[in-house]
Amino acid sequence: MITRAVLTGLALAAGLAAASPALAQGGDDPRFCPNRPSLGASACTTEPGHVQVEASAFDWQRDDNRTDRDDQILVADLLARIGVGPRTELSLGWTAFGTDRDRRKGAGGISRVSGVGDVRLAVRQNLRNPGGDGLSFGIEPFVILPLEPQPIGDGDWEAGAVIPVTYDLSKSVNLALTGQVAALADEDGRGRHLNYSGIIGLGYALSDQVTWVSEVSLERDDDPAGGETHVLAAQSIAWQPTKRTQLDLLAAAGLTRTTPDIRIALGGAILF
Numbered sequence: 001m002i003t004r005a006v007l008t009g010l011a012l013a014a015g016l017a018a019a020s021p022a023l024a025q026g027g028d029d030p031r032f033c034p035n036r037p038s039l040g041a042s043a044c045t046t047e048p049g050h051v052q053v054e055a056s057a058f059d060w061q062r063d064d065n066r067t068d069r070d071d072q073i074l075v076a077d078l079l080a081r082i083g084v085g086p087r088t089e090l091s092l093g094w095t096a097f098g099t100d101r102d103r104r105k106g107a108g109g110i111s112r113v114s115g116v117g118d119v120r121l122a123v124r125q126n127l128r129n130p131g132g133d134g135l136s137f138g139i140e141p142f143v144i145l146p147l148e149p150q151p152i153g154d155g156d157w158e159a160g161a162v163i164p165v166t167y168d169l170s171k172s173v174n175l176a177l178t179g180q181v182a183a184l185a186d187e188d189g190r191g192r193h194l195n196y197s198g199i200i201g202l203g204y205a206l207s208d209q210v211t212w213v214s215e216v217s218l219e220r221d222d223d224p225a226g227g228e229t230h231v232l233a234a235q236s237i238a239w240q241p242t243k244r245t246q247l248d249l250l251a252a253a254g255l256t257r258t259t260p261d262i263r264i265a266l267g268g269a270i271l272f
Helices: 004-011
Strands: 049-065 067-085 088-104 110-113 119-128 135-145 158-168 173-185 192-205 210-221 229-243 246-255 262-271
Touching: 173 210
Parallel strands: none
Antiparallel strands: 049 067, 049 262, 067 088, 088 110, 088 119, 119 135, 135 158, 158 173, 173 192, 192 210, 210 229, 229 246, 246 262
């Protein structure tokens, strides 16, 4: 059985993949900098004339507390990033299928909800070094269009902005900081509330093809139904067998009572 301690160890030993796009780039290589599998983002943008597709083949999360156990599985969680300018890209995200299974403890009873996820539209504008090398930063405003109610979707429109910053500490080590502020749908569906988070990640290029990233995420959600603070430790590893393809794995563990206990995601990316 996988325990939280084991996953925390993985999260402190398995995640150095996507927070350091500059580490995987060569001078004449196509610009290929997947967001996945890390929790954070980079300011690296897709070059004009190219489309980068990222997908989770399997993304499982478990939240186990005193009253129930909730398992959520996402399949074909897709993101298309389209280069429209030297420093600008558009992105479209959508989850093709998700299922949420909730098992009540004690009295018993199981409920299950399945459906498609919401659509996320975003524009990433790089403000320095669009290839992600050296010091790179930008801004990514986004809006989420509802297709499904909770828990697969959020049931109402949402909007926010991501501010990614990366810095090469050396030729093989990269520091990444990601901040986000958003207006998210209330759990009761009657309005929106403030959500904000910060992620710090350290990436290390094990080779020209393999990158490892360790991250810690702190998130505050001020839902009127009950505000929560989530702290997550994550590890991810990415392998790029070619200059245009990637396979990756993420393992994460919640470090507070209100944070989901376990998350494991497997997927990849390809550049067209």
